[in-house]
Amino acid sequence: MTQPEPALRDALLAAVPSLRAFAISLTGQVDRADDLVQDTLLRALSNIDRFERGTNLNAWLFTILRNLFHSEYRKRRREVEDADGSYAARLKAQPEQGARLDFEDFRAALSTLPADQREALLLVGASGFSYEEAANICGCAVGTIKSRVNRARSRLTQILAVDGDEDLGADRITRAALQAASG
Incomplete structure (x- = not known):
């Protein structure tokens, strides 16, 4: 495996927190997300010669992560683990x-x-x-992304019964997350 130049290596490392956050949101499990990020970085490093300098490195990395996630999802789709959720429910600690x-x-x-x-x-x-x-990451048109985001925001607002900013939670972090979702 070819070692990337220092600036590219630093950019790869700087992308890790964002990749990890995206992976956690996709998988819902920190351990699986960390594995997914690790696999993404390994795949990126092994194919670094395919990265076009001057293009968006984060978009390239997110595309790799997304493709790995969907490949893994297709493999796991037929697996049944705790189908009724009873085991997972026993492990939860109430906040x-x-x-x-x-x-x-x-x-x-x-x-x-x-x-x-x-x-x-x-x-x-x-x-x-x-x-x-x-749109580039997902391989679709910009209008498709805008439509998906709009439908997602509308649906979340409906599910969470958000009528205004006062419904967005007590602390600033929760408010920020919900504001991003509600548009």
């Missing part, structure tokens, strides 16, 4: 703070969205990609 409950409500609502809408919303609203960059 003690309202903000945590709000965040869990948000995560639950987010998980009910169709995968394409959730993915578009996370790329644009949470990861800060432009509509154009998100």
Whole structure:
């Protein structure tokens, strides 16, 4: 494997937190997300000669991560693990703070969205990609991304019964996350 030049290596390392956040949102599990990020970086490093200098490195990395996630999802689609959720329910510790409950409500609502809408919303609203960059990552038209984000925001607003900013939670982090989702 060829070693990337220092500036490219630094850019790869700088992308790790955003990749990890996106991976966690896709998988819902920190361990699986960390594995996905690691696989993404390994794939990127082994194919670094295919990266076109001067293009968006983050978009390239997010595309790799997304493709790896979907490949893994197709493989795991037929696996059945704790189908009724009873085992997972026994492992949960009930949160003690309202903000945590709000965040869990948000995560639950987010998980009910169709995968394409959730993915578009996370790329644009949470990861800060432009509509154009998100469209490139997902391999679709800009209008498609805009439509998916709009439908996702509308659906989340409906599920969470958000009528105004006062419904967006008590702490600034929860408010920021919900504001990004509600547009």
